[in-house]
Amino acid sequence: MKKLFLEKLKALLLALLAFVAVYPVCFLLTGSFMGGGEIRENLRAATEGQAGYVRMPWLPQYPTLQSYVELLLDSPEFFVMFWNSAKLSVGILAGQAFVAVPAAWGFAKGTFPFRKTLFAIYILMMMMPFQVLMLSDYLLLDGLHLLDSHAGVILLSVFSTFPVFILYRFFDSVPDALLEAARLDGANQWQIFFHIGLPLGFPGVISILTLGFLECWNLMEPPMTFLKSKNLWPLSLYLPNLGLKDAKAAFAASVIALIPAILAFLAGQDHLEKGIAAAAVKE
């Protein structure tokens, strides 16, 4: 009896915490189905300095698609930014896949000299926050005449070493005996990579793409620093420009921005989990 009670208590505690974790999604959804008048009324205390407090209702009083319709039909800049985000994400992910996948394989299964030292440098580079590389990135893009261009922002992320680090763990778990057998059968390094490494490490590739997409979709510092023209900005920079006064557009834009992330998340959740988990387990 006592044990059952304890179980219930644990489940309740977890449910409570889980609720805190997902509450912002509910909040954004509710807000996005409110009409302009209702949002203004709820936020009046904050936006117009009136008495009382902001209200955050659980459900819209008069549900409407007004915000979505206005955002999708009347704000062409929203579309431009949505596609900018898509373009940057595709560019960065394609580049990363192209560069990081073979590199991780090489580090996991190669035997060249200084392999460990080089990999340590990769880990070091992975840990460098944006501000450390801000000036060198700027000078680099300036030198290549890539400031204020998508190509510049993509270039900065393509050689990120984080995906190499994650994928390394996946490739590392491919059994050596398998590679040895293939070698005895006369397969060369490239054949081994394409026919054994890639298929076995594929979950890893999907997981770095999912992790990478969530990161790209929220990319902030590089575009904010290196893109001057507003028509080049990604969605992640459009949203912050909407203050409390444009809350209506902000709610709908947030939900629409959330959709691709949620889709990527649902499609890749198992892989995402494996990708995150891969880093923790030592062979």
Add this chain to the structure above:
Amino acid sequence: MRNNLMKKMRRGQTGFLFVLPSLLGMLAFIVVPFGDVARRSFLEAVSGAWAGFANYRTVFSNTAFRLAAKNTLRFEAICIPLLLALSLLLALLLNSLNRHVRFFKSCFLAPMAIPVASVALLWKILFHERGALSGLLHLFHLPGSDWMRTPWAFWILVASYVWKNLGYNLILWLAGLSAISPHLYEAARVDGAGRWQCFWHITLPNLLPSLFTISALSILNSFKAFREAYLAAGDYPHESMYLLQHLFNNWYRDLSMDKMAAGATLHAGVIFLLVLFLKQKWDREE
């Protein structure tokens, strides 16, 4: 024998070819440009003349730098242990419940997908002087305040970091926990060990190898907390959450190249020492 060695060498070289594009790209686009910045940190910004440690002295005597460095260190020192402990507790809780695990994992991972800007919008509504938090406190006849303009701003940042990364770390700990062989627990129980003893003598020691990787990733993710801070409070937030990123942003806007170069080199040095420390711990565990 000789043939074998040749084969090994060829194999080694091919392994290197796989790494080469990535390595060249990293060297050309990250390492070399940064080396140039490190060189510039010893030069005068305008004339390019040798300046010795003058730029470093300027940076160290800069009050904004001291404030930002202090806040960043404080932030790391508080939020990393806090996140590690909370996420481990959560992982143990979820492991012991052993039901609806997938559902809970999805819930805790959800914050990863929420756009930063939407989180910032929520902050503005929650922590406004007339926002939801003040309103809640008002119900209990407690005074509200413009939370983002008080020292509480720092704690809001910490809470938001923990909220955002709890799921990520939960997955990491769960992976660490699942790697511990159940036989160890069985054997211990046969020997009469209690729950706490199992935790102290089996769970914790076996999680240690994961600890350093998880710490490194938590630190990596902590650098992203700046985004929420910036979007909710702008270039000059309350001084308790004025981080190094804010400072570098402001330097960048003023084109203070000399300060940025010296600051970036110093910052990189600290990260280098940190990674060295973690790596050493890490290798020792292996």
